[in-house]
Amino acid sequence: MKNITVIGAGTMGNGIAHVFAQSGFNVHLFDIREAALERALSTITKNMDRQISKEKLTESQKSAALAQLETGTDLKNAVAKADLVVEAATENTAVKFQLFKDIDAHAPAHCILASNTSSISITKIAAQTARPDKVIGMHFMNPVPVMRLVEIIRGYSTSNEVCNAVIEMSKALGKTPVACNDYPGFVANRILMPMINEAIISLHEGVADVQAIDSIMKLGMAHPMGPLQLADFIGLDVCLSILNVLYDGLGNPKYAPCPLLVNMVTAGKLGVKSKEGFYDYSVGIKEATVSSQFK
Numbered sequence: 001m002k003n004i005t006v007i008g009a010g011t012m013g014n015g016i017a018h019v020f021a022q023s024g025f026n027v028h029l030f031d032i033r034e035a036a037l038e039r040a041l042s043t044i045t046k047n048m049d050r051q052i053s054k055e056k057l058t059e060s061q062k063s064a065a066l067a068q069l070e071t072g073t074d075l076k077n078a079v080a081k082a083d084l085v086v087e088a089a090t091e092n093t094a095v096k097f098q099l100f101k102d103i104d105a106h107a108p109a110h111c112i113l114a115s116n117t118s119s120i121s122i123t124k125i126a127a128q129t130a131r132p133d134k135v136i137g138m139h140f141m142n143p144v145p146v147m148r149l150v151e152i153i154r155g156y157s158t159s160n161e162v163c164n165a166v167i168e169m170s171k172a173l174g175k176t177p178v179a180c181n182d183y184p185g186f187v188a189n190r191i192l193m194p195m196i197n198e199a200i201i202s203l204h205e206g207v208a209d210v211q212a213i214d215s216i217m218k219l220g221m222a223h224p225m226g227p228l229q230l231a232d233f234i235g236l237d238v239c240l241s242i243l244n245v246l247y248d249g250l251g252n253p254k255y256a257p258c259p260l261l262v263n264m265v266t267a268g269k270l271g272v273k274s275k276e277g278f279y280d281y282s283v284g285i286k287e288a289t290v291s292s293q294f295k
Contacts, residue, residue: 015144
């Protein structure tokens with residue numbers, strides 16, 4: 001597999017395109033918005049410059065990687081020669097289902113279709129295609145160029161050959177692939193999201209304030225970032241979406257989203273992406289302070 005198409009030029013999509021291009025693959029980054037593609041190229045360039053400043057990349061390697069990367073807004077053209085398509089669109093079931101129908105219609109018969117979904121069933125996504133044996137989950141962690149894990153999710157019909165091929169490809173990116181089966185939330189978010197939800201419940205019920213909750217988890221559990229700040233970075237809308245998938249898929253009330261999280265998403269307080277969540281990012285991420293709502 002040499003030709004890779006990445007669908008979606010947001011945070012995850014541009015990170016995935018970055019690591020594939022840096023590893024010598026031919027990458028076509030697709031998005032329906034030209035402005036999103038321009039932002040993605042700018043972000044990739046800045047992140048490579050950061051790698052250069054840390055002596056993890058050379059100028060010549062940066063130039064070579066950027067030369068491997070092309071962009072476009074025509075889906076049919078983007079997937080026409082792909083050996084692997086990695087979908088990294090918004091975490092919305094209807095959007096992903098339609099995308100996989102469209103990708104399946106235009107991608108070559110041998111092409112593997114992967115989703116970077118953090119919780120949506122790979123089996124249900126695969127059912128939208130005529131090649132369910134070639135559909136798999138390839139869940140990268142954010143920030144993609146830094147985090148080593150790729151959670152590999154086998155759908156009900158995913159073949160052993162496809163699973164093995166994607167595992168080997170992940171290793172070629174310098175990542176550590178770990179396989180799991182297709183159940184709501186997979187492993188990473190089935191464990192992480194209830195923890196984040198419980199932190200929000202603790203805040204909602206007045207057990208402790210924002211800084212106290214995050215400090216206790218950082219200092220006591222050696223987490224690099226507290227759960228409330230992590231939720232802001234993931235996106236509170238994404239957290240809510242994943243919790244809803246867990247709640248709907250498993251039917252256990254322990255996965256029910258905290259009413260405070262629901263209200264914050266409804267009010268448009270989504271974390272870093274909206275510049276306010278549990279913290280205020282209006283001045284900048286490094287200068288973030290607790291949101292006035294929680295002071």
